[in-house]
Amino acid sequence: MVKRATKKKHSLLVVDDEPMVRRFIRFVVDKQLPELQVVGEAANGCEAVQKALELNPDIFLTDIRMPKMDGLAAAKEVRKSLSQTQVVFVSAYEEFDYAKEAITLKAEEYLIKPIRPQNLIEVLRRCVLKAQQQTMHTAMLTTMNARLKKSEGYLKAHLAEKLLQGNFDSEHHCMQLAALAGYEYLPDLVAIVEKDCLESDDVGYYKTREISIILEKLCCPGNIKPLVYQQKPGTFVCFLKTNADSGKSAVDRATKWASMVQAKVATAMAHQSITIGIGDWASDYTLLPTSYQSALTAKSFRFIWGPGRIFSLQDLNYEAKPNMLQxxxxxxxxxxxxxxxxxxxxxxxxxxxxxxxxxxxxxxxxxxxxxxxxxxxxxxxxxxxxxxxxxxxxxxxxxxxxxxxxxxxxxxxxxxxxxxxxxxxxxxxxxxTNLSTDTIAKAINFIQNHYQSDLTLAEVAATVYLSPYYFSRLFKRTTGINFSQYLTKIRIDAAKDLLRKSNSSIKEIAQTVGYADPGYFGLVFKKVVGVPPGQYR
Missing domain, CATH: 1.20.272 (Zinc Finger, Delta Prime; domain 3)
Structure with a gap:
């Protein structure tokens, strides 16, 4: 009998000097992330470095403040030997220096304690996805070396992904892969071209293919063809070489290229529009991920201004953190x-x-x-x-x-x-409307039978299966007074009856109708009735 191949689990090393935190993270991973396995734990930075070198985890999740060696120092040591290991920092402190150091170390995330389970799950899932992509890229590189230049299409896609991720050890390495993919230059700007109407049928497929051909043939200034990467159906990431010497010049040249693309598409395909987002100039190839993000942001303005346009952030009133207080x-x-x-x-x-x-x-x-x-x-x-x-x-x-x-x-x-x-x-x-009469009648009956106890709004609301907030509003709308006023009325009416018909002391009467403090009972009684309990009697 042939055994089925089991899906590879990605590995996680958890580092925190608090055992409770480590147990919490292990519990969340075991219950919610079957694709991830906690392969080890460490209580300090020194132990963490040793275990990381032994276990080679995909993800290194560490607290920052720990004895012997802190998380930042431990992460630096791990990065020296395990460059593919992803680092996630956890800290109870939102300090700028920590965040700045985490960015320097290319940390995947920076989580603040106490950690919410959902935040932890989302972060680790992103890390697992990246680990899967890294595994896939490694396998694809092996295939590329075996097939050499026969896989030019793959090489272009692989080059594009690495440029977007900023995942190159050096410019020389980047140029080598670009040459294998058929490009003798490094781009300096990213543009995103997206088909506005996404059809799911064959017509949509052929329109997408036609747009791809136009993009690949239409050269940038200097007669340089762009590197075109179809990220998903109808969406193309275009790496341009503008040969500009300033940000404004680069965006202007890219915008001119985008206008020609739109004109070609309009000529080739009636009633088909495209939206183009122009990224910021990347004076260095390592800035291409930033150019890509700005292109995405620019393209997002289609949401408010409509399709068939060319957007660049230098022409828009973009605010990354707008004021939303109003x-x-x-x-x-x-x-x-x-x-x-x-x-x-x-x-x-x-x-x-x-x-x-x-x-x-x-x-x-x-x-x-x-x-x-x-x-x-x-x-x-x-x-x-x-x-x-x-x-x-x-x-x-x-x-x-x-x-x-x-x-x-x-x-x-x-x-x-x-x-x-x-x-x-x-x-x-x-x-x-349907609930009001019967529900409030049940609540009033409960109050009348239990007003002697320390009765709360939440307790009464629970008896009729409503939230305290909604019950409070429904009660006032039905009775004309709020819950507190009604409870006071019931208690004072009962006290008045006892004052008239019994020989009990005022203290005893106060406790009988639900007031533990006779002095407070006297104040409430006088406020409602107009005279103190003794004078009323």
């Missing part, structure tokens, strides 16, 4: 209106939120996208607080997600969000 109160108003099931207020609130998000999209489209998704999550949470059940929320989320999948611009995402808010708010309103 958005927070608007989101709060939206959440409250959804919780109350007030459709009119909810529509006004989502309109205000989207107006602010539109301004944000003109400064930072990726952040605007993120905040639209964040607003949707807040809306769903508000509906849950408003007493909606999972299946009711799912009835709104399904159509919303369908709309979201085909939304490529701000207006389409805005329409999807408006739909979600409207759908959830209507359901909340309907549900609350």
């Amino acid at each position: 958005l927070l109160p608007m989101q709060t108003t939206l959440v409250e209106s959804v919780q109350l099931g007030n459709l009119k207020l909810a529509k006004e609130a989502v309109t205000n939120v989207l107006a602010e998000l539109r301004k944000l999209a003109k400064k930072c489209p990726p952040k605007a996208k993120e905040m639209i998704a964040d607003t949707a999550q807040l809306t769903v949470a508000a509906a849950r607080e408003g007493a909606l059940k999972k299946e009711q929320i799912a009835n709104c989320l399904g159509p919303y997600k369908t709309r979201l999948r085909t939304a490529f611009c701000f207006d389409q995402m805005a329409e999807a969000l408006i739909y979600l808010v409207t759908c959830l708010t209507r359901l909340v309103n309907k549900t609350q």
